Amino acid sequence: MALALFDLDNTLLSGDSDYAWGQFLVASGAVDGARYEEANARFYADYKAGTLDIMAFLAFALEPLRRLPRGQLFAWRARFIEEIVRPMVKPWVIPLLTRYRMQGDTLALVTATNDFVTAPIAELIGIPHLIATQVEEQDGQFTGRPAGVPCFKEGKVTRVRAWMTEHGLSFDGSVFYSDSHNDLPLLEAVARPVAVDPDPILLATAEDRGWEILRSEPAPQVLSA
Numbered sequence: 001m002a003l004a005l006f007d008l009d010n011t012l013l014s015g016d017s018d019y020a021w022g023q024f025l026v027a028s029g030a031v032d033g034a035r036y037e038e039a040n041a042r043f044y045a046d047y048k049a050g051t052l053d054i055m056a057f058l059a060f061a062l063e064p065l066r067r068l069p070r071g072q073l074f075a076w077r078a079r080f081i082e083e084i085v086r087p088m089v090k091p092w093v094i095p096l097l098t099r100y101r102m103q104g105d106t107l108a109l110v111t112a113t114n115d116f117v118t119a120p121i122a123e124l125i126g127i128p129h130l131i132a133t134q135v136e137e138q139d140g141q142f143t144g145r146p147a148g149v150p151c152f153k154e155g156k157v158t159r160v161r162a163w164m165t166e167h168g169l170s171f172d173g174s175v176f177y178s179d180s181h182n183d184l185p186l187l188e189a190v191a192r193p194v195a196v197d198p199d200p201i202l203l204a205t206a207e208d209r210g211w212e213i214l215r216s217e218p219a220p221q222v223l224s225a
């Protein structure tokens with residue numbers, strides 16, 4: 001039994017769920033539209049450039065969870081998953097995940113996006129284990145802070161290693177699918193890295209190192225190995 005790890009945003013989804021959640025909050029009137037949208041876009045640009053200050057971003061992204069009524073948040077999240085996320089799932093994803101499950105592999109979603117947003121996405125696409133940035137709760141309320149190490153860059157490796165220790169797993173025979181150069185630490189740690197619709201930096205790295213490259217359009221296929 002091997003370990004199959006999957007990044008979420010722009011890998012299994014044709015878009016970024018964290019950014020889309022922010023846009024959804026703007027459209028729902030839950031946050032100050034113009035100001036929030038500007039900050040959301042700026043942080044997303046920093047992420048793509050590899051310069052994101054993860055703690056500054058989390059302070060921004062988790063603040064609505066602290067401030068908004070919990071029941072309303074869950075109602076909005078349910079709409080977000082059905083109206084926004086479900087159509088974002090790339091068409092080849094479910095067959096790929098099914099193949100890994102039939103092989104008896106252990107599947108885990110490994111994402112920097114917080115677990116409030118991503119827990120129902122993992123359920124939607126049928127991945128049983130979620131390793132995500134955790135949202136802190138106290139007395140049944142969100143605090144607006146992360147709990148533990150953010151699941152980002154080297155933090156993904158830290159979180160995955162801790163999870164593997166708990167489950168008696170290792171990187172032997174493991175695979176990790178990702179689109180982003182921010183995930184290079186974890187891509188370098190697994191036995192089989194796969195670059196999915198990679199950004200320019202990851203594409204260059206994958207080509208240089210002979211990693212597999214998977215393109216979604218016009219149909220998923222491995223371009224190099």
